[in-house]
Amino acid sequence: MAFLTNEKLVIVGAGGMIGSNMVQSVLMLGLTPNICLYDIYEPGVHGVYDEMCHCAFPGANISYTVDPKEAFTGAKYIISSGGAPRKEGMTREDLLKGNCQIAADFGENIKKYCPDVKHVVVIFNPADVTALTALIHSGLKPNQLTSLAALDSTRLQQQLAQEFGVQQDKVTNAYTYGGHGEQMAVFASKALIDGKPLSELPLSDERWAEIKHMTTQGGSNIIKLRGRSSFQSPAYQAVKMIEGAMGGEPFKWPAGCYVNAFGFKNVMMAMPTVIDKDGVHFTEPEGTAEEMAALQASYEHLQKMRDEIISLGIIPAVEDWAKDNANL
Secondary structure, X not given: OOOOOOOOEEEEOOOOHHHHHHHHHHHHHOOOOEEEEEOOOHHHHHHHHHHHHHHOOOOOEEEXXXXXXXXXXXXXXXXXXXXXXXXXXXXXXXXXXXXXXXXXXXXXXXXXXXXXXXXXXXXXXXHHHHHHHHHHHXXXXXXXXXXXXXXXXXXXXXXXXXXXXXXXXXEEOOEEEEOOOOXXXXXXXXXXXXXXXXXXXXXXXXXXXHHHHHHHOHHHHHHHHHOOOOOHHHHHHHHHHXXXXXXXXXXXXXXXXXXXXXXXXXXXXXXXXEEEOXXXXXXXXXXXXXXXXXXXXXXXXXXXXXXXXXXXXXXXXXXXXXXXXXXX
């Protein structure tokens, strides 16, 4: 089997449902044969390792460990789902303190064991601030670390496709930016439904409000339907992000990236992005006055969350970030 690269990929949290799906997706897509499964829970990660071996992927060189030094040493790519999952009734923000401490430890492991890693994807919630925390502690350049944000846009795409009875990929130019949470900003003024502008199709203000609500609550709805948080969709999108960083098909859905431009400062937030072998590149969103106002509100919410983890001592004050990461 031909692989995109032979470089080492570490899946953090590999014993969980997201992690195990990521391992399988990486091998099915032929990204790299060299995958290290890392988790603090030995029976879980051991079981995933055995199952992947039972798949008998040709050329696969899979290992597993509960030792961070063994896992991170020599890693060129990392995807981390190693936080606590969201449960019914919880918002992403409810996970803030515990998962940001996990993210801080994750960043320190990168700095200590694999400072020459090429790209890192953080997908555990609240992803905007866990990724920011990891970036500060890792010492990496901002273009080397991204967070998962695409699901908000794919959920919007799904809702519009169902509303107008078209195949999902026939909905284009419909995205969400800003925070990966209930404060996301929905941009659909340029959306096309099977080539037709959304603005020219019959859609009442009331129905549009419902679509936006269903988009922002897409993750919560999965929990209600399945009794657990999403795992297949975040796993697949995260793997597609790392595929772009490996030099494969560029990833063009929004991704969370470190932004210090366009009037936004010192936050991780979803922007129009491309992830390729040179890392993540982003541009400024373009939208109506209403959409830009929603983005500003989302940014301000992210600032508050950032300031909260500063107050908890998990990350230093903004003016001291360069002491931990000279690239900031």
